[in-house]
Amino acid sequence: MQRDRGTVSAYKKRIRILKEQAELDGYSLNHPSKAAFLEFLEKNPLIRRGRLLLMENGNLRAVWKGENGVHIGLQFLNSRSIQYVIFKQRENSSPVSRVYGCDTMKGIAKQIDAFDLGDVLYS
Numbered sequence: 001m002q003r004d005r006g007t008v009s010a011y012k013k014r015i016r017i018l019k020e021q022a023e024l025d026g027y028s029l030n031h032p033s034k035a036a037f038l039e040f041l042e043k044n045p046l047i048r049r050g051r052l053l054l055m056e057n058g059n060l061r062a063v064w065k066g067e068n069g070v071h072i073g074l075q076f077l078n079s080r081s082i083q084y085v086i087f088k089q090r091e092n093s094s095p096v097s098r099v100y101g102c103d104t105m106k107g108i109a110k111q112i113d114a115f116d117l118g119d120v121l122y123s
Helices: 005-024 031-043 105-114
Strands: 051-054 060-065 071-078 081-089 096-103
Touching: 005 031, 005 051, 031 060, 031 071, 031 081, 031 105, 081 105, 096 105
Parallel strands: none
Antiparallel strands: 051 060, 060 071, 071 081, 081 096
């Protein structure tokens, strides 16, 4: 798979900016969270750019949104644990499925597959 170096570079620049802003506000970047996010990028070379935030607890949180209210948010705790929230309407007339929890990177990949979110996350 060909890595989109522009996406990785943009994320790294965003992390630097978030870290600087957090320090001005009196909190810091959680390094295990940063390492987990960078590992996630490494394991997902075709990832699209999403919105990247730094939570007040120091964790990075990435969010991707798609059509019809599709939403996936991942908060990177460390290399073994990622909190997730997913909203997905499976069919036009069905209610929106809402799930959340904490899982491993492999488990997150299974959630992405189960909810058919590849088109939201990958180019």
